[in-house]
Amino acid sequence: GIQVEQSPPDLILQEGANSTLRCNFSDSVNNLQWFHQNPWGQLINLFYIPSGTKQNGRLSATTVATERYSLLYISSSQTTDSGVYFCAVERGLGDDKIIFGKGTRLHILP
């Protein structure tokens, strides 16, 4: 099946810093989502981005489908950005499953 690898696994930053999270996937995808899981467990949908670039406030994401990777940029980090960021992909071959990467655990220090 499709493999999804996220890097780095852990990241500790000072408040105000910028960061780039990466998601590599092993096959072409029909759907790619970025999620933020806050410390209380809520998974928040950040972007649906199978290709191209999107921005939402301090967050932006770029997916280069031909090279099978996606990047999530967080600028001017805040402590509320702490949590785990998951990339999840779906191949669109009718197998109905979204595959999650193992996540990047981000800790923003005040």
Added chain:
Amino acid sequence: DTEVTQTPKHLVMGMTNKKSLKCEQHMGHRAMYWYKQKAKKPPELMFVYSYEKLSINESVPSRFSPECPNSSLLNLHLHALQPEDSALYLCASSLGLAGGAQQTQYFGPGTRLLVL
């Protein structure tokens, strides 16, 4: 409204108890999902319902029994669970299962289950 609600938020149960988890969405989505998430791991898919019919069962033990009474509601009935079943149980929904944007998933806040 992009909200998926789950009740209860927390649940403690003994190995002989029977309990149910509930999930509800009013976004008109026709696909609903149950996931199990252990600490420091990604969510693991358990079941998928499409148009109220079970579409995927990821070889989940029979002590977990899903039910989709209508397109807005999804239940997970629990019976004779083991301590290793303690986890965060997440419900999600999407427009459908046709792939692409249709499968953009929206998650509920989860139920934290502890089995003693």
